[in-house]
Amino acid sequence: MGEYPPSVTVVHSTVVTLFPDLFRPLLEQSVFGRAVRRGLLRVDFVDLRTFGEGRHRVVDDRPFGGGPGMVLMAEPVIRAVEAARARHPRGCRTVYLSPQGRTLTQAMVRDLATAPGLVLLCGRYEGVDERALEVLRPEEVSIGDYVLSGGELAAMVVLDAVARLRPGVLGDERSPAEDSFGEGEGLLDHPHYTRPLDVRGIGVPEVLRGGNHGAIAAWRRAQALARTRARRPDLLRGRPGSPDAPAAAPPA
Ligand SMILES: C[S@@+](CC[C@H](N)C(=O)[O-])C[C@H]1O[C@@H](n2cnc3c(N)ncnc32)[C@H](O)[C@@H]1O
16 A cells, blocks of 8 residues: 555554555545545554465465355454554454444444544455454444445445544535434435536525525425435434324323
């Protein structure tokens, strides 16, 4: 990988992977790349291969009990993650990206973003020898109920979602609280429009053109609520006014 600005960073993550180069586009481009160049974020790598065994730095072997595929051996994984942890202060969090982990939510992203550092372990092949997980005790995080070939794409999802919560990463004018699942109400976002005014005969809601900020805010909130109700009613569960909300306490 190329050199990235040294650590005067708000969040520092170390990724343990066999394929650090897969991360290059994320680290060099767009919002994330700009934040790395400005020193707001730092991501570095421990190449699992370095901890492989023998002249060929072997990191995988056939599974006990037979069956297809290879398994990442415990010792190289343990030593690589320990080397990654040594780069971080106490209290850093270790995440093993795994389809068997807790499914990532914005609430989990907010929580991870408070960590003094992140170590992200990317599996490959059939996964990691279970004993490495017993020794390292990482948090296991899945990005959804499907199976990827490796943890790298999932690690990039975590890195990106955490990064955009850091002040300054999105630019001063944007707050992640305004996005879907934002802190506070946790609703889906309202619809957005930009120029031109007419797209194939479809206009822009009048209220957005009037310059009445109160009316615009009210319209956006109503839209966000309606969308959430239609697309993700589960997000409204338990809120006052929703069908399953607890009944109001009787007057004393
Ligand atoms: C082919 S998968 C192994 C799947 C494993 N045999 C299973 O069925 O649970 C290889 C690696 O990809 C990563 N991976 C695959 N799907 C993922 C998901 N949905 N979320 C996070 N990581 C995933 C994990 O790091 C995993 O060790």
